[in-house]
Amino acid sequence: MAAAEPAEVAAAGSTLSFAGAGKRYDDGTQALCAVDVDVAPGQFVTVVGPSGCGKSTLLRLAAGLTEATEGSVHRAAASVGYVFQDPTLLPWRSVRSNVELFGELRGLSRQERRRRADEAISLVGLADFAHARPRTLSGGMRMRVSLARALTLRPDLLLLDEPFGALDEITRERLNDELLRLFAVRRFAALFVTHSVSEAVFLATRIIVLSDRPGRVLGVFDVPFPYPRPPGLRFSGEFTHLAAQVSACLKGAAA
Amino acid sequence: MRTGRAGARWPRWVPPLIVFALVVAAWYAMSYLALAPERRFLLPPPDAVVRVGFFDSGNRAELLDGLLLSAQVALSGLTIAAVTGIVCGVAMAQASWLERSLNPYFVVLQTIPILALVPLFGFWFGFGFFTRVIVCVLISLFPIVANTLFGLRSVDESFHDLFTLQQSGRWSRLWKLQLPAALPHILTGLRISAGLSVIGAVVGDFFFRQGRPGIGTLIDLYRSRLQSEQLFAAVGLASLLGLAVFVVFGFVARRVTSWHTSARDSLP
Ligand SMILES: Nc1ncnc2c1ncn2[C@@H]1O[C@H](COP(=O)(O)OP(=O)(O)OP(=O)(O)O)[C@@H](O)[C@H]1O
Ligand SMILES: [Mg+2]
Numbered sequence: 425m426a427a428a429e430p431a432e433v434a435a436a437g438s439t440l441s442f443a444g445a446g447k448r449y450d451d452g453t454q455a456l457c458a459v460d461v462d463v464a465p466g467q468f469v470t471v472v473g474p475s476g477c478g479k480s481t482l483l484r485l486a487a488g489l490t491e492a493t494e495g496s497v498h499r500a501a502a503s504v505g506y507v508f509q510d511p512t513l514l515p516w517r518s519v520r521s522n523v524e525l526f527g528e529l530r531g532l533s534r535q536e537r538r539r540r541a542d543e544a545i546s547l548v549g550l551a552d553f554a555h556a557r558p559r560t561l562s563g564g565m566r567m568r569v570s571l572a573r574a575l576t577l578r579p580d581l582l583l584l585d586e587p588f589g590a591l592d593e594i595t596r597e598r599l600n601d602e603l604l605r606l607f608a609v610r611r612f613a614a615l616f617v618t619h620s621v622s623e624a625v626f627l628a629t630r631i632i633v634l635s636d637r638p639g640r641v642l643g644v645f646d647v648p649f650p651y652p653r654p655p656g657l658r659f660s661g662e663f664t665h666l667a668a669q670v671s672a673c674l675k676g677a678a679a
Numbered sequence: 680m681r682t683g684r685a686g687a688r689w690p691r692w693v694p695p696l697i698v699f700a701l702v703v704a705a706w707y708a709m710s711y712l713a714l715a716p717e718r719r720f721l722l723p724p725p726d727a728v729v730r731v732g733f734f735d736s737g738n739r740a741e742l743l744d745g746l747l748l749s750a751q752v753a754l755s756g757l758t759i760a761a762v763t764g765i766v767c768g769v770a771m772a773q774a775s776w777l778e779r780s781l782n783p784y785f786v787v788l789q790t791i792p793i794l795a796l797v798p799l800f801g802f803w804f805g806f807g808f809f810t811r812v813i814v815c816v817l818i819s820l821f822p823i824v825a826n827t828l829f830g831l832r833s834v835d836e837s838f839h840d841l842f843t844l845q846q847s848g849r850w851s852r853l854w855k856l857q858l859p860a861a862l863p864h865i866l867t868g869l870r871i872s873a874g875l876s877v878i879g880a881v882v883g884d885f886f887f888r889q890g891r892p893g894i895g896t897l898i899d900l901y902r903s904r905l906q907s908e909q910l911f912a913a914v915g916l917a918s919l920l921g922l923a924v925f926v927v928f929g930f931v932a933r934r935v936t937s938w939h940t941s942a943r944d945s946l947p
Contacts, residue, residue, distance in 0.1 A: 516859050516938040529845035
């Protein structure tokens, strides 16, 4: 997508950077206020905040789907992937055809987009379902298709809006493990919105806590655990300690 | 989906067949029990309708000729209405100024008594095939335009975001997103219009008695001559034509939009 000017890239050195960015919608709703966030290449940043605080707005700003009304947003990514809160699969297309969509819209050759689609589909473990229609899949499988689709354009920045929010905890933890596996393979920078603190801690190299609307940055936590992270990490003392700190910050946000 | 033991045991064509048998029985009862012989022409028994209408080769040829003409009129009208309606719907979905300018007139098309205008069309365009087709088009246009427009508009905003992110233009958005999503709605519109176009063909016949007779012309003729067996046969044929068109479109709709939830559950 629109790459930032080289000078700005050099200055920021990051894949994505918000500088005092704010968003006031046309109806006067102030959704975000003076947000400073940086996402460095290969960094996994998670954002937690109370409902309606502007998390989705943050991602839409990051993707360029909407413009900041204050401050600025710089993106130095050649390709941006976006996983919406809903799977947004076209119901008349098969899984494979859905995953091919972005390549199709970007004008990749038939061969190339098919190759990338098949690769992404097996990466998310759905090779057996390539020809299935979305309506025959479970919620978790649909989300994985959506993830595969976002991966086909080889994003160096992946934006995820509560992708597993509607799923049960077991499925969500499995998909988190899977996402980190993909993260290890593809090394994209990620900005991941969630309302689950433990998910935020498990995935992130850095956690951003947003305040109630209008969202501002209340706290930033660096997560010390190295990748790959074993599923058992969720039960370690350090993990629960950090999660408790984030929760406390978030409670302050909601109060 | 199916409830009750009867529903689970019987093939789906059985219940309508039972209703059909009941209707025929009631019909006989009316003809023979309720009407005196000299007034039986008001409701001739079904066998008489079939005998006079379809087994008499002269009558049969006359009826089938009429049916063929009306079917041609209806089909031509429907085709023109479909193309015009879908094109208008797409254009209106593309440009809101077009929608603002045209929409009132499509609504008016729905509200003015077209029947009252039909004789006028006769004076303007003559009393032949062409004018009958125009009547069909006018009667069946609105459901197609309205459903096309609604279908194109019904696409969720997040799907549009998906396409915006890939910087796709109007055309790929239209072809790959809006039209496929609108297809079930467009087919619903076509199905409604198909029925209307048959009505349009019959109505056109009522006003335009010159040229080859359509099924409507025959209905009018038999009515004036009190040939009630032929009258019933003609009415039956006209509704069978409408039914056939309806069923064909229903079948196509189910085939084409098997991915769509409502296609599975609500189409016959
Ligand atoms: N297009 C819009 N026009 C006007 N106001 C909007 C628009 N989109 C969002 N808002 C408002 O901005 C605020 C933030 O919305 P946003 O969707 O970013 O919240 P969120 O943090 O993602 O919430 P949730 O966790 O429930 O998804 C809300 O108060 C919402 O009503
Ligand atoms: Mg949201």
